[in-house]
Amino acid sequence: MSGSGLPDDLGAALHAFATLPRIVVASDFDGCLAPIVSHPADARADPRALAALVELTAAPDTTTAVVSGRARTDLAGLVALSEVAGVDDLTLIGSHGTEFDDDFSSGITDEEKELLARLQAQLDAIAARFPGAMVETKPASTVLHVRNVATATDAEEALELARGGPAALPGVHATEGKAVLELAVIETGKGHALDVLRAQTNADGVCYLGDDVTDEHAFTHLQDGNDVSIKVGDGDTVARYRITGPELVGEVLRVLAAARTGS
Ligand SMILES: [Mg+2]
Incomplete structure (x- = not known):
């Protein structure tokens, strides 16, 4: 030192x-x-x-x-x-x-904007099934938050649905966090x-x-x-x-x- x-x-x-x-x-x-x-x-x-x-x-x-x-x-x-x-x-x-x-949001293409809207709709549908889950939208990404979902099992199930669904679409860049999954439409x-x-x-x-x-x-x-x-x-x-x-x-x-x- x-x-x-x-x-x-x-x-x-x-x-x-x-x-x-x-x-x-x-x-x-x-x-x-x-x-x-x-x-x-x-x-x-x-x-x-x-x-x-x-x-x-x-x-x-x-x-x-x-x-x-x-x-x-x-x-x-x-x-x-x-x-x-x-x-x-x-x-x-x-x-x-x-x-x-x-x-920045004007810098993403129309195709990327469409994909972002689609991801958001799919995450909203998942969040609707798990009380406490929340979807946050940023200019080039959308985020599923499961910190406030009642049980750890439910929280993991919500994340798993997102991983197997919207996160797996072509052109999606997924980032895992603590009780969070972020899906971006650009690198x-x-x-x-x-x-x-x-x-x-x-x-x-x-x-x-x-x-x-x-x-x-x-x-x-x-x-x-x-x-x-x-x-x-x-x-x-x-x-x-x-x-x-x-x-x-x-x-x-x-x-x-x-x-x-x-x-
Ligand atoms: Mg830090």
Whole structure:
């Protein structure tokens, strides 16, 4: 451990990363920039972490992004609540890498819109059979939530019907979560989002922080060499580095910002 609280090898990796010509720095929101809370609507970003990300955004040849499973409008509302100057400039990517900007929904084809409507109708029909089940619709995906279904057996049966039905249709990208099944009509995944950012900016390296199962998809898209993958908290991971929890995310971003801007 260094004085910063970060593992020494991570500190060295961050300093080397900050010297690359063009970089992308991206982080998950819940459990990383914002500590986990019981009610998702109560999540608030750590202002110091967000301020460091804003500072990085202003640095030359540096692209930053917040990549979340939340719908992008939801994410934008929570980030705006932080009242940190400059947060409006942050790139926000919602729905596990499927929503890149506000009018994303206009970017899906008519065929994909039809498929989305069909998926929604099928999930609605499944949800109607299991009291407590709920269907959420996002611009390019629809989600079956079974957390509030009375018994675990019923919840699993609802998910199983969705897996064997709408999830199996051609062109559907299914993502499993805890008591949740998300069906997207375009290629999805946080790793895909990082690929897009890397390609768009011609970056020499990507640094990503994540705490959840869906972040493992992002980590698998990072490469040995210049990229820096950081698992936040406990649990199995393919990430190369680990920090103990969200309280150190701000420190990672501050080290990067200081090294990148010479501040
Ligand atoms: Mg998370």
